[in-house]
Amino acid sequence: MPTEMLGLLLRHRGIATKEGYVGNRLDRPADFLELGGIPRPVPGPGQILIKVRRAAINPSDIAFVQGYYGQARMQGQPAGFEGVGTVVEAGPGLMGRLLKGRDVAFYVTPDGSGAWAEYAVTQAAVALPLKKGVSDRDAAGLIVNPVTAAAMLELVGAGDAFVFSAAASQLGKFVAGLARDQGKKMIALVRREDPIKLLKELGAEYVLNETSPTYAEDLERVLSKEKPVIFLDAVAGSASAQVHKAMGDDARWIIYGKLDTSPAEILDPSEMIFRNKSVEGFWTTSWASNTSFFRKLLVFGEVQNRFRDGQWTTHVSTELPIEHAIERLPQALAQPDGKVQILLS
Amino acid sequence: MPTEMLGLLLRHRGIATKEGYVGNRLDRPADFLELGGIPRPVPGPGQILIKVRRAAINPSDIAFVQGYYGQARMQGQPAGFEGVGTVVEAGPGLMGRLLKGRDVAFYVTPDGSGAWAEYAVTQAAVALPLKKGVSDRDAAGLIVNPVTAAAMLELVGAGDAFVFSAAASQLGKFVAGLARDQGKKMIALVRREDPIKLLKELGAEYVLNETSPTYAEDLERVLSKEKPVIFLDAVAGSASAQVHKAMGDDARWIIYGKLDTSPAEILDPSEMIFRNKSVEGFWTTSWASNTSFFRKLLVFGEVQNRFRDGQWTTHVSTELPIEHAIERLPQALAQPDGKVQILLS
Numbered sequence: 001m002p003t004e005m006l007g008l009l010l011r012h013r014g015i016a017t018k019e020g021y022v023g024n025r026l027d028r029p030a031d032f033l034e035l036g037g038i039p040r041p042v043p044g045p046g047q048i049l050i051k052v053r054r055a056a057i058n059p060s061d062i063a064f065v066q067g068y069y070g071q072a073r074m075q076g077q078p079a080g081f082e083g084v085g086t087v088v089e090a091g092p093g094l095m096g097r098l099l100k101g102r103d104v105a106f107y108v109t110p111d112g113s114g115a116w117a118e119y120a121v122t123q124a125a126v127a128l129p130l131k132k133g134v135s136d137r138d139a140a141g142l143i144v145n146p147v148t149a150a151a152m153l154e155l156v157g158a159g160d161a162f163v164f165s166a167a168a169s170q171l172g173k174f175v176a177g178l179a180r181d182q183g184k185k186m187i188a189l190v191r192r193e194d195p196i197k198l199l200k201e202l203g204a205e206y207v208l209n210e211t212s213p214t215y216a217e218d219l220e221r222v223l224s225k226e227k228p229v230i231f232l233d234a235v236a237g238s239a240s241a242q243v244h245k246a247m248g249d250d251a252r253w254i255i256y257g258k259l260d261t262s263p264a265e266i267l268d269p270s271e272m273i274f275r276n277k278s279v280e281g282f283w284t285t286s287w288a289s290n291t292s293f294f295r296k297l298l299v300f301g302e303v304q305n306r307f308r309d310g311q312w313t314t315h316v317s318t319e320l321p322i323e324h325a326i327e328r329l330p331q332a333l334a335q336p337d338g339k340v341q342i343l344l345s
Numbered sequence: 346m347p348t349e350m351l352g353l354l355l356r357h358r359g360i361a362t363k364e365g366y367v368g369n370r371l372d373r374p375a376d377f378l379e380l381g382g383i384p385r386p387v388p389g390p391g392q393i394l395i396k397v398r399r400a401a402i403n404p405s406d407i408a409f410v411q412g413y414y415g416q417a418r419m420q421g422q423p424a425g426f427e428g429v430g431t432v433v434e435a436g437p438g439l440m441g442r443l444l445k446g447r448d449v450a451f452y453v454t455p456d457g458s459g460a461w462a463e464y465a466v467t468q469a470a471v472a473l474p475l476k477k478g479v480s481d482r483d484a485a486g487l488i489v490n491p492v493t494a495a496a497m498l499e500l501v502g503a504g505d506a507f508v509f510s511a512a513a514s515q516l517g518k519f520v521a522g523l524a525r526d527q528g529k530k531m532i533a534l535v536r537r538e539d540p541i542k543l544l545k546e547l548g549a550e551y552v553l554n555e556t557s558p559t560y561a562e563d564l565e566r567v568l569s570k571e572k573p574v575i576f577l578d579a580v581a582g583s584a585s586a587q588v589h590k591a592m593g594d595d596a597r598w599i600i601y602g603k604l605d606t607s608p609a610e611i612l613d614p615s616e617m618i619f620r621n622k623s624v625e626g627f628w629t630t631s632w633a634s635n636t637s638f639f640r641k642l643l644v645f646g647e648v649q650n651r652f653r654d655g656q657w658t659t660h661v662s663t664e665l666p667i668e669h670a671i672e673r674l675p676q677a678l679a680q681p682d683g684k685v686q687i688l689l690s
Binding site: 068069070256264265271272273276277281282286 | 364366414415600601608610614615616617619622624625626627628
C-alpha cells in the first residue's frame with residue numbers, strides 16, 4: 001500500500017469570514033480546492049481507513065469547501081463528506097476490526113480525513129456495511145441525503161401535508177417516496193415542467209410549478225385545502241417568503257439551504273405575533289447529535305433497504321475522475337437534475 | 346342609570362385585509378373611530394357591567410382599531426381593551442355578584458364591550474378588585490403592559506441576559522424593574538439619550554443608544570460578554586435584523602410589534618441552519634390562553650403589589666376627555682414617553 005495519496009485538498013482554513021453563500025454553485029473551484037498528494041492518513045482509536053472507490057458531491061460539500069457549512073476547514077486536507085469503499089485498516093477498537101475487508105458506505109466525522117481522496121478516515125460507528133444488492137452509485141450517497149430526508153420528515157405529523165421547495169433535487173425525490181410511505185402529503189415546488197411527472201410517480205401529492213401563470217392560485221388552493229404548517233426550504237429567497245406568507249396559522253418556515261440570492265424577508269411581522277408563525281433552520285448535523293444512536297441505526301437500516309429494494313435510486317448525472325474534477329465541476333453542477341460523483345481509480 | 350352611553354365606536358368590522366401596520370401611530374383616527382351614542386350593554390352570565398372612569402390607550406388598541414390585532418372588530422361597538430371603574434351590575438354568577446360596588450381594574454374579553462366608553466362589559470374573572478393605595482392612573486393600565494412584561498420575562502432563563510428594543514416604552518420600564526428583581530440582565534436599546542438614566546435606575550443592566558456613533562461596537566462588546574439568546578423586539582425593521590445577526594448561536598428574535606416600516610430581513614439564512622437561530626412572535630393573548638389560571642392569578646397579584654408599593658408607576662403624558670379624543674389622539678401618541686389615557690366623566 002502506497003504511503004502517499006491523491007486528494008482534492010482544501011485551500012483555506014476555518015469558517016468563511018465574508019458573506020455570499022449561494023447554494024450548490026462553485027463557479028471557481030480552483031479558488032477553494034487543489035489536486036495534490038499528501039501522506040496517507042493513519043486511523044486512530046475507533047477509526048477505520050477506507051480505500052475510496054466513489055464519493056458524493058452534495059450541496060453540503062459545496063458549502064463546506066467555501067467555508068459556509070458550520071464546520072471548520074483544515075487547510076491542505078481533503079474535502080468530501082461521504083463515499084463508498086473498502087475498509088483496509090482499522091485503529092484500536094472492536095468495531096473497526098470487524099469491518100476490515102468489508103465494503104462500506106461512510107460519512108466522514110470531523111476527526112477524520114475527507115472522502116474526495118484515494119483514502120479516507122472516519123469513525124467505524126458511521127460506516128455502514130453494504131447489504132447485498134446495493135450498488136456503488138447508491139452507496140456513495142447513502143447517508144447525507146437519505147438520512148436528511150428521513151430526519152426532516154420527522155418534523156411532519158402523521159397524515160399532515162408539508163411544503164417542500166426545490167423539490168427536483170435528489171433530496172426532494174427521496175422525500176417524495178418516504179412521505180407517501182409514511183402517509184404524509186408532500187406539496188412539492190419546482191421551477192420546470194420536466195420533473196413533475198416523476199415526482200408524482202415517486203409519491204408527491206401535489207407538484208406546483210412556480211413559473212406557471214396559475215402558480216399563485218394553485219398554491220392558494222392547495223394551502224387552504226391541506227393547511228400545512230411545515231415548509232422545508234432550500235431556497236431562502238423572496239419566493240420562499242411569499243410561500244410562508246401564503247401559509248396559515250402556525251406555519252414554520254424551516255430553512256436548510258440558500259439557493260437564491262434574493263432577500264429572505266419576513267413580509268408581515270405581525271403574522272409572527274398573531275398567527276404564531278416562525279422561521280427556523282434545519283441542519284442534519286444538529287439532528288444527528290440530538291438523536292439517539294438506536295434511532296439513527298433504525299433510520300440508516302431503513303434507508304439501505306429502500307435502495308436494495310429499488311424504492312430509492314440515485315440518478316447520477318456526471319461522473320468525474322478525481323484528476324479532472326476541478327476543471328469540470330462548474331459545468332457538472334449546472335445540470336438541473338441528478339447527482340455529481342467523484343471516481344477514484 | 347341612563348340606557349344610552351357615549352363611546353369611541355369602531356367604524357370597521359373584522360380584520361384588516363390590506364397590509365400597512367405601523368406600531369403605535371394613528372394619523373387619521375376619524376377613519377377608524379367615531380364618537381357616538383349606543384345602548385348601554387347588558388352583562389350576560391359570568392359578566393359584569395363597569396362604569397368606566399379611565400381607560401388606557403395601548404399599542405395593542407391602536408393596532409386593533411385598524412384591524413391589525415388578530416381579533417375581529419365589531420362595527421359600531423366601542424374599542425378599548427383595559428381600564429378602571431366601578432362594578433355597577435352583574436349578570437348571573439357568583440363572582441360577578443361579589444364584585445358589585447367594587448372598584449376594579451379590568452381587561453375586556455372578546456365577548457365583552459370595549460373600555461373606551463362610559464360603560465364596559467367583561468368577564469368577572471378578568472376584573473381585579475383594587476388593593477388600597479393603587480391609583481386610578483396605575484389601575485387603568487394595570488393588566489396589558491405589566492402582564493406582558495411578566496410573561497415575556499418568563500422566556501428568559503434565570504441569570505441570563507436578554508436584548509429589549511424600544512426600551513423607553515412603558516412596557517420597557519416595567520421590564521427593567523422586573524428583570525432586576527428576577528436577576529435577569531436587560532440590554533435595553535433606545536434611540537435617544539434622555540431615557541438612559543431612568544432605565545438604568547429602574548434596573549436595566551445596559552442601555553445602548555442606537556443613534557450613538559459607538560453603537561455598533563457597544564452592542565458587539567455587550568453581546569460577546571453576556572451572550573443573550575432572547576431578543577424581545579417591538580420594532581421588526583432593519584435595525585432589528587442587524588441585532589439578530591450580531592447575536593450568537595441559538596439567538597431567538599421574538600417580535601411583538603412593528604414600529605418600523607423598513608423590511609425585517611433575515612440577513613444571513615445560513616445562521617438559521619448552522620447556528621440554530623430563529624424568528625418567532627409573542628402575543629400576550631396567546632400567552633394567556635396557554636397559561637394556567639393560577640399562574641395568571643399569581644402574576645396579576647404580584648403586578649398590583651408592585652404598583653401599591655411604588656416599585657412601578659405609570660407615567661401619563663396626556664389625559665384625553667372622551668369628547669376630544671379623536672382630534673387629539675395623533676398628537677398625544679407622538680409624545681415619545683408616557684401613556685395616553687382616556688377620561689370618562
